[in-house]
Amino acid sequence: MPVIILKSALKDIEKLDEKTRERVLKALDKLKKGKIRPGKLQGYDKCYKVKVGKWRVIFEIDLKGNIVVTRVRLRKEVYRNM
DSSP, rough: OOOOHHHHHHHHHHSSSSHHHHHHHHHHHHHHOOOOOOOTTTSSEEEEEEEEEEEEEEEETTTSSOOOEEEEHHHHHHHHTT
């Protein structure tokens, strides 16, 4: 499945330190290959999450089967403005 990173998520990734950025990108690569099983967000039909330490990668799967990454934030911040 192709991974599409939205502008908001790209800004989030750019703000990360180098080590965390590498871990997030590695997790996205594993997600693309199907090696990571994502968790479903409660209360949302099409939203999923991948845990990367304290960070959460929030994404949706569109009609074509693409993974659309919407946010990459700290666990304590990511669920507040959804």
